[in-house]
Amino acid sequence: MFRKTTLATPLAAAAALFTLPALACDGFEIHDGYARASHAMAQSGAAFMIIHNHGTEDCHITGARSDVAQRVELHTHIEDDQGVMRMVEVEEGFPLPVDGEVIMARGGDHVMFLGLHRPLEQGDEVEVTFVFEGGAEATVTVPVDNERQPGAHDHDHGHDHGHSHD
């Protein structure tokens, strides 16, 4: 008789770091991740973060999922014919080349939660799993911060990779 061992989730200890299986894409780092509801009682929400690729492979985010919502899509904003900014799904996903980054921010690229299973309450945490071309996946946990102002945590992204992250 063999007893199956279950690996403890490594996510608990490393909320802000990706954990990856040994597939092609590796070496990601995120900054300034957070999620928010579209408004109080909203059925939708979004997550924002900056993802750096410190690995050795060009990667491409092709999708995302989360247990917080029925559907998770990669979105961006485009200006329509009337000059109104609208959200659209980015079906081709976001490229993430070596030493490159994806900036998901208010008014731009973001992870969209459609059909929330539970309200995104201040202080909660949300897990988002990104799926990469080739099948690699990376899960990140971000805090819910409905009070964050657009751009409040923007900082100069001069590729100063010497700083530390906690």
Ligand SMILES: [Cu+2]
């Ligand atoms: Cu959206």
